[in-house]
Amino acid sequence: MPGDRVFLASSETLSRMLSAKRVSETGSAHIGSLLTREPGEVPVVLSVRDVVSTHLAILASTGSGKSYTAGVLIEELLNSYNRAAVLIVDPHGEYHTLASIQGDKTFSGEDGYLPEVKIYTPDRIRVRFSSLTDADVRYLLPEGTSDKMLHFLRQAYRSLRERLTAEGRREYLYSYQDLRDEVAKQQYGKDDRDAGDGGNVSSIQGLLWRLDSRFDRNDSIFHPHEHLELTELYRPGRVTILDLSDIEQQEQQVIVGTLLRRVNKARVLTTRGEAASGENFLDYPVFTLLEEAHRFAPAGASVVSTKVLRQILSEGRKFGVGIGLITQRPGKLDQDVLSQCMTQIIMRIVNPIDQQTIAQSVEGAGRSMLAELPALTKGQAIIAGVGTNTPVLCRIRPRITKHGGETFDAPAEWLKWHSEGESAKRSQNNAPYLKPTSEKKPEKIGNIRI
Template sequence: MSDLGQPIGRITGVAKPDYFIFTFDPSRPVKLYDYVVVEMREEPPGSDEPVTVKVVAQVYSIERASLGLSPDHPWPVVREYTLPLDLDTPRAAAKILGYRWQGRILRPRSAPPVGSWVYRAPDKLLEEFYAVEEPRRLHIGYLISRPSVPAYLDIEGLKRHLAIIAATGAGKTWTSVVLIEELLRKNATLIVLDPHGEYVAMQRSACRKAREFCGRIRVVKGHKDQEGDTLYRVDVLDLDGSELANLAGVPSNASRIRNVIIQAKTLSEILAKHVDKRLGGLPWIKEVISLTLRALSDTKTRSGGTEYKYNLFATNFTNELLREIRDTMRLPREAVDRLRQELTRDSTFNQALQQLFSTLARSPEPALAALRYISMLEDIGIYSTSTVPLEELLMPGVVTVVNLAGLPLPVQDHIASSIMRRVFEARMRAVRGLPGEQYRYPVLIIVEEAHRFIPSQGNTRTLPVAVMIASEGRKFGAFMAVITQRPSRIDPDVLSQAQSQIILRIVNPRDQQAVRDASEQLSQELFENLPGLNPGEAIIVGPVAPISMMVRVRERVLDYAGTDISLVEAWGRSVSEASVIRRIEERLAEKLSDLMGYPVEPDRVLDALSGLLGVDIPRNVYMRGLKLVASSRVRVYRFDPRDVKVYGQAAGFDVEVGLGGGVRKCDCGADSTEREDAICPHMVAVVVQAIVDGMVVSVVPSAGDTSIIDEL
């Protein structure tokens, strides 16, 4: 008897090198996607004579054919049919996967003989068949039909790029989090471009759920009001005026507004070149526009021809500009006089100024609109006159999540392209030994919602960078994993370069076809199974897998924020949460009134709290802090009356807050010693909880310090 145990069936139909049909014992039924094995003679490479090998196959079709019943029989015959129900022929079709030989999976060159016995593949045989060497393996899950057999990815397969593809709700983000966990265990350098902020929750859960990941997840903020470790910064001087207008959201047909921004940007660049780089930032672009409006206002009251008015405008503008620069930069008179001469001789400066005058001669509205657009862009907080160092983005054994949530699409695209280009160029310099920004270790860039950034139709800043990484990145150790629910909307060249694919459930025919077109290893049998996969089940093909396999993705450890909500619970909770927050504000108003010595109404609590902390608290930060208090996720350790400081924890982050403008620090990254206006919901929550609990008994230091909070 074979060491494979009792046979479950026998090959009775067509047998080819890639599949066979077998009849199985009805008392030992076969399940769809299960694994079977047949023994046959093969002559593997390096062998001088045929040897017996165990060929593994996967069942992809099952049917039962009746001996006496047929769809062609009329109903009276069918109704009177009396033969036992088990007198039929159960048959199955199996796709041949191959056999193991000297550490490799080989496909047979001949067909298994008809009449060969078919066995259920033992778990141990499957473990050996799908094995990946320990240093290289990533535990992604288990075989769908054998939950006791682990499924591993080969980390080396990522060098050919990866795509994770699934319909909404099928488990693509879950799968990517599992992949991130496994890669962190291999000390990989990862960066995630996160347009919805779903991956930020990984950081909050790391220390609580898995100490091995604690401190190894960083969050880079795409907006100054987000939570995170550091704010991404882009040097405005690296942009031209047209790019700046696009990022600010100015419509392409708003030519006068765009021209104001373009010319003001040109003027600020000239100032940055002649005086100081800081004069090239958004505040000074706004200042140039404001000075233009003031100079125009004075010109409009004068009579005379266009040339006279322009000369008067140019003189007024230049005088006001030099006065502002002198006061801001504290320049000596000699430097101001020298700058005046340089600007007078600068033809580009004069041309830009003349363009501004011509654009605004009839109406100041384009300039006012330009100020609004630039102010909205400035409010994001990332556009400055410096760039965040690469060492704040890339660290060995760390995943950096770039939170792009809530940003306009052009800004998301700009940040994504900036980061991807910098990573690629840093790796290229490191490999080639070129001067400039370098990073010594391979990097995997995970692009969530990749169809936004790498579209099949339309142009984005990210698209050419992604194409470059897809075609050239493997040579320099810059790899990419694209994640999408709409593969038909991703650039086909990039998708086809992702030779490894983790494909979960897909139902859209166009998306199914896009996957089929991009994947050389997705067989017809696997392709037909895509719509029938359950959530969390995936087909994995390409170099990242030993051979094409169907798996159930394992349980994740880290949290993410992309799970479906319960409408019943959420709507029910919204009413109760709102009422709890109202009661907190009422109680807070009472306590603040006692502390401050004058009545504080509930609708003025935010203003009073801002005064107490010595910093303007944005309303969204304040409300998030109150929600933490309402959800009982806050602990106050103590209040120190000597330096009027509160210590506590909110949502797992340790906080210390000095009242009256004192030092404020939070483990989430907010720190007033690095940025004076730093404030976060965790700080607000701890202070509110301390006040409501009656722990803050005074806002004046008790150790002889006579300083008093100005706002009180």
Template sequence: MLNEDLQTSAKAGNHDRRDAQTAGNRMLGRVIFCSGSKARISVTTDSANPSFAQLWSVGRLISIDLGETRVAALTYAMNVDGPLWSEREPNTLLIDVELLGEIYSTPEGIEQFTSGITRYPYLGAIAHRIRSSDLVRIYENSARGSCIIGQLSQDQSVDAIVNIPEMLSKHFAVVGSTGVGKTTAVTLLLNKAIEKDPKLRVLVLDPHNEFAAAFPNTSVVIDTDTLDLPFWLMKLEEFTEVLFRGQEPPADELDVLRDLIPEAKRAFRGTDASTMRRASEKTALTADTPVPYRIADLLALIDERIGRLEGRGEKPVLRTLKLRIMAAINDPRYHFMFSNSTISDTIMETVAHIFRVPGDGKPISVFQLAGIPSEVVNSVASVLCRMAFELALWGQGSIHTLVVCEEAHRYVPANPGLGFFPTRQAIARIAKEGRKYGVSLGIITQRPGELDQTILSQCSTVFAMRLSNDNDQEIIRSAISNSST
């Protein structure tokens, strides 16, 4: 189907848009400067038709004719060679372009585009409006897994094509100000992705509950009413984020939890504590080991310490910690963590439900975070991203998972002192190592300037929409290899 579409799109290039009937297409320029990666073109406009200057406007591709090859260049700046625009006399425009690649003919006579340049423009080389056939050569992609996502703004007869496997293997980002259509773009990309790869499983972290309606037939919606995310899956740092409501935990209370949680896990397993202590490091339990335990056992261990004659100085600390735990388990907003169904070892059921294994025709899991208490969101996001990576690691690449983070600057902010470190660590691990094991990352943000630039730099495909903030624009320019990306 894609090849047929490309053949249809290629018909746009059967006619030369620089025909004699369109006067603006006769407007030629000359190269007056070239630095290797950039060039400047001088163009003289017709005073009777000044609107022809729009053919050279910012963002448009133009062609520089070198005889055997044609260099494709992107306009990124333009100016008038003089202080004012003349309404009566011809105006000379200075067009700054970035050199993207060249179109050449193979020995078989087939025209192809390459991003490399073997012959650079010389001074005086003729520049003109690019042919539609050249646009087709530049943007065509017939590789397996490619799909059409729209049309070029410069020429509506030429399709915009994305290679889904390549996009997912190297991560992607969608950036743009509020209201420019990021959700619509992501919906299109995900629908195309699951269409091309039926084995793909998608987890969407949705802080505004926007994506449920976008995938009515291919997704399951997970919220606090349908979620059972056992508290014992959390590492100590994630668990304390919940107990202390996002505040820095006191060191003495943290030490108590670090000592007693492994004891509670041993009690649940019915194993003698002294035997466990003699076990090898490989089988020893820590506060971070994902092994079930009961909150009742943890509270009993705290009561046992309180009842001891020694250690009177720590009794206020123990009582305060006990009150924190009881407040959390009695809070109805935390029911998805501390309900009776989260006590048993349900990790396989939890993973299967969240990551759609098997998918049962619904490979997308929309995780609605809006109903989760704000102080718990960071911990939940951390657990989910960590589980996504570990699932891919355990599956040895047999399960391809895509984690989509909406409002990603909340989880991985540019300032290392902000945000929740375990969440940042989990997302960074996917960004840096995920492609080895088949887990991909999709970043969505309206403020790329507030996003960790290390994460953004790992996204080889960037869909940049309108950005109103100058700093955000500069961040995107520095994060991609050239202006055309």
């Protein structure tokens, strides 16, 4: 009423109102503190159950702290009050610093629990060839593959699957060579009239050349029988980092597509009681964090990982398959994918297209919230969605582990290069860019001095 006294809400009142959980409570993720109060005064704590089951999006411009924030979240998920099964898809190799969590007593439990970290470097990553669909193989073929070649590829796939079914192979285990043989058989036709068709033969030979150039290589990640076991990638109390930094983008998309298909199938079959053992048995919920998510579900482009991401984001809640998306360009991310993320951590975003994308795809992103985005500084975020009781301006807490995505200080590095210590080190190592000691004049070939 007019004339009533108004009091500033206490920190305790704000904590109860803003956060669904208390710090260090089972299922909590202490992500930071309320920006409008002193650091640490009003903790902002997310509900891990809601974040994981209904999916997460971390959206920010370059250098705003999105990877740092993801690291804070991982620390909370691996703490003794959560012990989550987490996989990070890392296209740039910047999450290796999380290795310091391994055995860190800061995260320990009274029962002796200590978190684990497992890093798969590019040379250790394998995809079993039989886990690829014909769509995956078509996607990996170079540009210029004709419709006729793709027709023969589909025919070979169908014939191979029918033969394996007739032989009673339930898991359809086969190698690249098996598929190649089925393709090559088509050169001879089904009867004498088909044999010798020059057009067919040249198309099939062209298809075989394209297949060999992709799959018949010593450094190929596609293997006849080896692959990454789901129970090794996902285990409660472990964060697994899939370092894809030396793998080309098309192969990265196929790796993510096949992996997510496998884990979704395993969780569906296990939940329905149709798998009690084997590689399709996974009896606990899992969470996958995709860095540079716009690579795996780009807007306006058809890639093999987009379809399975859409399926998991719309249905994964029922089967315990959680997804976290991290991107610096929301406008380049498939809007159906982004709109399914029910918890959002939004940091500084200046690009008007990205702001408009957030407004259209993120529930609860009101006009007043969007007006704050350009003014946020590094480490500040707007958190909204089901993981918190109400949208809140948050100051992300300091990380316990070292951050692996720091921006280089270029002027400092240049000055360091000219320091006496670095000059002496280069001299000792006989660096090739040192000034020659001889006074020999440069040779001249034509008009070129060397």
